[in-house]
Amino acid sequence: MKTEIRQSLAEYLRFVRDLGLESTTLDPRLFAPANPAAAVESAPAAARSASPPASPAPGSRSASPPIAPAARRTVAASAGGAAADAFSFSIPAMPKTNDQVSRPVAESLSAIRSELGECTRCKLHALGRHSIVFGDGHAQPRLVFVGEGPGADEDQQGLPFVGRAGQLLTDMIEKGMGLARSQVYICNVVKCRPPDNRTPEADEIAACLPFLHRQLRALAPELIIALGATAAHALLGTQPGRGPLNALRGRIHALAISGWPARVLVTYHPAYLLRDPRQKKEAWKDLQIAMHDLKLAIKPNSL
Numbered sequence: 001m002k003t004e005i006r007q008s009l010a011e012y013l014r015f016v017r018d019l020g021l022e023s024t025t026l027d028p029r030l031f032a033p034a035n036p037a038a039a040v041e042s043a044p045a046a047a048r049s050a051s052p053p054a055s056p057a058p059g060s061r062s063a064s065p066p067i068a069p070a071a072r073r074t075v076a077a078s079a080g081g082a083a084a085d086a087f088s089f090s091i092p093a094m095p096k097t098n099d100q101v102s103r104p105v106a107e108s109l110s111a112i113r114s115e116l117g118e119c120t121r122c123k124l125h126a127l128g129r130h131s132i133v134f135g136d137g138h139a140q141p142r143l144v145f146v147g148e149g150p151g152a153d154e155d156q157q158g159l160p161f162v163g164r165a166g167q168l169l170t171d172m173i174e175k176g177m178g179l180a181r182s183q184v185y186i187c188n189v190v191k192c193r194p195p196d197n198r199t200p201e202a203d204e205i206a207a208c209l210p211f212l213h214r215q216l217r218a219l220a221p222e223l224i225i226a227l228g229a230t231a232a233h234a235l236l237g238t239q240p241g242r243g244p245l246n247a248l249r250g251r252i253h254a255l256a257i258s259g260w261p262a263r264v265l266v267t268y269h270p271a272y273l274l275r276d277p278r279q280k281k282e283a284w285k286d287l288q289i290a291m292h293d294l295k296l297a298i299k300p301n302s303l
């Protein structure tokens with residue numbers, strides 16, 4: 001392989017790896033010599049001796065020759081030293097950290113927030129909203145918490161979970177799970193405060209849910225923890241009032257959000273734990289499931 005082609009291939013591999021992808025397929029035409037005759041000379045004998053491809057059908061827009069199967073091979077290649085005639089290859093797996101988990105290409109959080117704008121898609125916009133509480137935290141988190149909706153403190157500050165329930169959630173994350181709050185992302189099903197902290201109504205959830213789905217798709221965490229029944233039913237698509245929250249706890253639910261394979265664990269809302277502290281030990285069981293799933297060190301602890 002010529003030096004310039006090898007350099008181009010190495011640069012491409014580095015680019016692909018920087019994107020977080022672990023494998024890719026190359027079209028050999030990308031690296032075809034400028035002189036087609038030279039390409040014929042360098043092609044494998046089997047490909048050269050194969051019958052020429054059929055002419056395109058009249059009116060066909062594709063005049064490019066198909067890639068001969070005999071010209072495709074799969075070999076292992078490192079990002080810095082590709083095999084000379086590799087057309088299809090795998091990049092060795094790299095250790096993943098919180099900042100390096102492979103993520104699907106998705107729209108950015110800022111683009112989603114920008115589209116949300118000064119939202120008037122549901123009646124909550126006209127029921128005393130002070131601010132839209134979009135979400136807060138790490139832009140590429142391994143873990144996302146989803147609550148129900150902003151309360152009075154959140155509405156005033158424009159941030160999720162900053163009141164008493166927010167302090168308990170912070171304790172759950174930091175004292176319970178041993179993470180910094182800044183390592184996770186926190187948001188709600190509805191972005192505007194329901195009056196008197198009532199439960200969001202079905203039409204409000206339906207109006208806001210597409211933005212939560214897009215948010216989660218953009219964040220692509222390894223695990224989502226639904227805080228309370230409203231978040232659990234909204235994420236899982238289950239019917240509120242059909243069975244206790246307990247029935248959804250204790251396991252990780254696999255589901256698809258806009259084609260993205262999400263995983264959801266259900267636990268109690270911190271506001272409920274403040275009202276009934278006896279349930280904290282149950283919430284701690286849920287957090288241990290999450291910690292085991294994320295391979296976080298579990299230490300003797302309780303909330």
Ligand code: SF4
Pocket residue numbers: 116119120121122123124125132190191192204207208
């Ligand atoms: S709750 Fe959601 S859909 Fe309703 S007004 Fe606020 S941002 Fe828009």
